Amino acid sequence: YDILAVARAPVRPSVVEKAPDRYRPDTEALGSALDDGHVIPWFQAKFCTQTRRILGAEVLARWIHPEHGMVGPDRFIHLAEREGMIDRLTDSVIRQALAQCRDWRKAGLSPKVALNLSPHMLHNLDLPDALVDIARDYDMPPEMITIEITETALAGDFTSQLDILTRLRMRRFGLSIDDFGTGYSSLKQLQQGPFTELKVDQSFIAKALTEEGARAIVESSVQLGHRLGLKVVAEGIETEEQMNLVRDLGCEEVQGYLLARPCAAGAFVWPGA
Numbered sequence: 001y002d003i004l005a006v007a008r009a010p011v012r013p014s015v016v017e018k019a020p021d022r023y024r025p026d027t028e029a030l031g032s033a034l035d036d037g038h039v040i041p042w043f044q045a046k047f048c049t050q051t052r053r054i055l056g057a058e059v060l061a062r063w064i065h066p067e068h069g070m071v072g073p074d075r076f077i078h079l080a081e082r083e084g085m086i087d088r089l090t091d092s093v094i095r096q097a098l099a100q101c102r103d104w105r106k107a108g109l110s111p112k113v114a115l116n117l118s119p120h121m122l123h124n125l126d127l128p129d130a131l132v133d134i135a136r137d138y139d140m141p142p143e144m145i146t147i148e149i150t151e152t153a154l155a156g157d158f159t160s161q162l163d164i165l166t167r168l169r170m171r172r173f174g175l176s177i178d179d180f181g182t183g184y185s186s187l188k189q190l191q192q193g194p195f196t197e198l199k200v201d202q203s204f205i206a207k208a209l210t211e212e213g214a215r216a217i218v219e220s221s222v223q224l225g226h227r228l229g230l231k232v233v234a235e236g237i238e239t240e241e242q243m244n245l246v247r248d249l250g251c252e253e254v255q256g257y258l259l260a261r262p263c264a265a266g267a268f269v270w271p272g273a
């Protein structure tokens with residue numbers, strides 16, 4: 001059967017989310033997958049902690065392999081980065097995601113999306129204008145797009161990164177620090193960077209109810225984010241207890257299996273649909 005049609009259709013993710021096998025893709029396989037349109041965007045909802053209303057979606061790449069089923073990004077993003085294919089992959093995933101958003105907007109919905117960029121893209125001064133051009137191609141206002149940058153990305157030359165971040169922000173994209181707590185950003189970088197959002201890494205959420213140290217990190221990340229004027233998102237929320245914790249700490253948004261798993265565009269239901 002046509003596995004791509006299945007992956008794009010409004011079906012339960014489990015249909016394609018096969019048990020992971022030992023498949024280790026190589027450059028050639030990834031290249032053909034990109035050519036053949038087998039690397040597609042999935043969407044995971046982000047919710048308001050208070051109302052549990054959907055506020056937006058994070059775009060997560062999925063490789064739908066005809067023989068091996070779904071290959072997760074943990075098995076091909078590094079490969080793409082190492083083999084110089086990440087720009088092409090990112091461009092393809094973003095364009096497909098924004099084409100989908102255009103369809104949603106034509107249907108009267110207002111999809112806000114978060115896009116993941118690879119760390120090394122923060123070295124490309126052309127990135128801000130390139131993203132503006134892509135957004136324009138799909139009639140998507142930049143203010144409906146948030147760029148997620150992992151905290152580890154801020155390890156390099158911050159002066160040039162700051163330039164790119166500032167240009168992105170001037171072009172009205174939202175800027176999120178992803179996996180916060182796992183990298184080595186300095187307080188100065190946090191304070192100087194024009195970020196709009198902080199995402200507390202899911203590894204701390206997973207342990208927050210059982211380990212005092214993890215809980216302390218979650219608590220102080222939320223406080224720090226708020227003191228810097230950022231919206232704080234908790235990711236990896238799997239239980240009501242975790243939900244209650246981050247709500248009580250004042251996180252504005254949550255993301256996690258408790259409320260929604262990543263799914264194909266056809267299975268995603270925006271409010272008002």
Ligand code: C2E
Nearest residue numbers: 060061072073074077093116117118236237238256257262
């Ligand atoms: P991330 O940006 O931190 O994305 C969150 C990851 O956590 C996703 O894994 C998501 O499926 C998973 N997740 C969401 N809720 C839960 C939960 O409640 N529990 C648990 N255990 N996991 C949850 P995924 O989709 O496998 O992506 C892994 C990473 O790959 C992402 O981490 C991101 O860094 C990277 N990635 C994904 N798509 C892209 C892309 O298009 N471009 C780039 N450069 N990186 C991508």
Ligand code: CA
Nearest residue numbers: 058116148178
């Ligand atoms: Ca992310």
Ligand code: CA
Nearest residue numbers: 178179199235
């Ligand atoms: Ca994350």
Ligand code: CA
Nearest residue numbers: 178179201202
């Ligand atoms: Ca992560």
